[in-house]
Amino acid sequence: MARIATHVTEADVSPQHIAYAKELGMETVGFLMMAHMAPVEKLVEQAKLMESYGADTVYVVDSAGYLLPDQVRERIRALKQSVGVNVGFHAHNNLSLAMANTLAAIEEGATRIDGSVRCLGAGAGNTQTEVLVAVLERMGIETGVDLYKMMDLAEDIVAPILQTPQEITKDSLTLGYAGVYSTFALHTKRAAKKFNIDSRDILIELGKRKVVGGQEDMIVDVAAEIAAGKEKVLS
Amino acid sequence: MAKIKAAILGSGNIGTDLMYKILKNDGAMELALVAGIDPESEGLARAREAGIEASHDGIDAILADPDIRIVFDATSAKAHIQNAEKLEAAGKMAIDLTPAAVGPYLVPPVNLDDHIGAKNVNMVSCAGQATAPLVYAVSRVVPVHYAEMIATVASRAIGPGTRQNVDEFTRTTANALMEVGGAKTARAIPVFNPAEPPITMTNTVYAVIQEKDFDFDEIRKSVHEMVKDVSEYVPGYRLKGEPLLDERETPWGRLPVIVIMNEVEGAGDFFPKYAGNLDIMTASARKVGELYASHFLQKEEVGQ
Numbered sequence: 001m002a003r004i005a006t007h008v009t010e011a012d013v014s015p016q017h018i019a020y021a022k023e024l025g026m027e028t029v030g031f032l033m034m035a036h037m038a039p040v041e042k043l044v045e046q047a048k049l050m051e052s053y054g055a056d057t058v059y060v061v062d063s064a065g066y067l068l069p070d071q072v073r074e075r076i077r078a079l080k081q082s083v084g085v086n087v088g089f090h091a092h093n094n095l096s097l098a099m100a101n102t103l104a105a106i107e108e109g110a111t112r113i114d115g116s117v118r119c120l121g122a123g124a125g126n127t128q129t130e131v132l133v134a135v136l137e138r139m140g141i142e143t144g145v146d147l148y149k150m151m152d153l154a155e156d157i158v159a160p161i162l163q164t165p166q167e168i169t170k171d172s173l174t175l176g177y178a179g180v181y182s183t184f185a186l187h188t189k190r191a192a193k194k195f196n197i198d199s200r201d202i203l204i205e206l207g208k209r210k211v212v213g214g215q216e217d218m219i220v221d222v223a224a225e226i227a228a229g230k231e232k233v234l235s
Numbered sequence: 236m237a238k239i240k241a242a243i244l245g246s247g248n249i250g251t252d253l254m255y256k257i258l259k260n261d262g263a264m265e266l267a268l269v270a271g272i273d274p275e276s277e278g279l280a281r282a283r284e285a286g287i288e289a290s291h292d293g294i295d296a297i298l299a300d301p302d303i304r305i306v307f308d309a310t311s312a313k314a315h316i317q318n319a320e321k322l323e324a325a326g327k328m329a330i331d332l333t334p335a336a337v338g339p340y341l342v343p344p345v346n347l348d349d350h351i352g353a354k355n356v357n358m359v360s361c362a363g364q365a366t367a368p369l370v371y372a373v374s375r376v377v378p379v380h381y382a383e384m385i386a387t388v389a390s391r392a393i394g395p396g397t398r399q400n401v402d403e404f405t406r407t408t409a410n411a412l413m414e415v416g417g418a419k420t421a422r423a424i425p426v427f428n429p430a431e432p433p434i435t436m437t438n439t440v441y442a443v444i445q446e447k448d449f450d451f452d453e454i455r456k457s458v459h460e461m462v463k464d465v466s467e468y469v470p471g472y473r474l475k476g477e478p479l480l481d482e483r484e485t486p487w488g489r490l491p492v493i494v495i496m497n498e499v500e501g502a503g504d505f506f507p508k509y510a511g512n513l514d515i516m517t518a519s520a521r522k523v524g525e526l527y528a529s530h531f532l533q534k535e536e537v538g539q
Contacts, residue, residue, distance in 0.1 A: 010390060015399065037429075214385065214424060215385070215426055217496070218437075220494060221437075224476050225476075
């Protein structure tokens, strides 16, 4: 499978890559990241573009873990009404809403769902796969996944490789609260330490500046600015 | 003073902004013609309005005037490949603003002297014009093992041509960081940001150094000098802050990394000011035209 990811408004940079993946005979997913940053109509327009380039599936990607269940609902519903291909949903658990959002997406007709075992993903991780398997089973949705084996995998294989247990830390929470790309968390922590400032201040400022995925370079820029501002106040 | 006659081929946005830049700067070039293929184009109307001859006969109009010595090609990569041959046969110097790269990459403060005899030079890409000088500023002090640049540009300032060929844009830029910037290996990452109001072009350059002993102050000085050189022809080109020396985990171990953050604000000649990416292309092309025109004049004086 190939996933071709673009920022939610920039689908028109993807035709080359979608065509190439199709040429290689791969199932091809158009992955619209930071879906919270565009109005629903824009998201639909961009998903249609990816469909027209040949994508087999289009995804609503909540890269910042910012969306609330109703916002997920209206996005998936709009896509189901306007595209003919599969619709998928990718959650982050920064606001503890990954499971709730995933269920909302499924109820609206999403048929591709992402999870991460033991929440091993950026920020607070994604919908926890082994938990999702259990929940779906309770809901009467057949997954074909062995629940015990999945739990063992999470506990015995994945948990030991996590540097710290996956929790909603104040940094992850701030990602979801400010609408910032989840992979920014670790870089921000480093920059906060280097410049001796609060990482939350960096994340909030990044959210205000509407940075998108790939702009990790802005973290040091913003950190340096905040640090310089602080120095000015002190002196 | 005698001047060298120049023409702009392509009456789209790039050609039009370039026209205003040439008219604004009095130098060794005289803009004799703007040629396009669409008789209704705004660019041609604007040329006439500015008192410049305009034609919709495309390259034929340029070839018909033997006095035109320098031609700026602001058409498309595909068109330039054909134009290049015709211009060369007619003995005209081509400054190529398309991604065709028939001739060598040219970044004015870095490698003009290497190509002073060239008949066709390529202006790389906006990100290449902005960041190759910064990589070179480091590599002239200490070898750069790996250079990476992230160019963030307002979504509105990225045209359909770049969008459909974003891989070529990325590869061309990375190549320029090596061939012109002097890095051993390189990577280019363009980011298109749709924020409103549109953001100004910002570029970050990371240069990974393997040498243990080097003088960071020397590098900092070199970067400042380079920024000054570029800002002479791109007035909105500046550092966002002092270059930083960091240490990072890299595929080659924990190594010193120099971080340079730069911003390019356009002059607002035809493009809006946030479109520094487009401005640096036309401003650099004008500068290159000016340098070649002066060179031609000098040669003729010596010859007489």
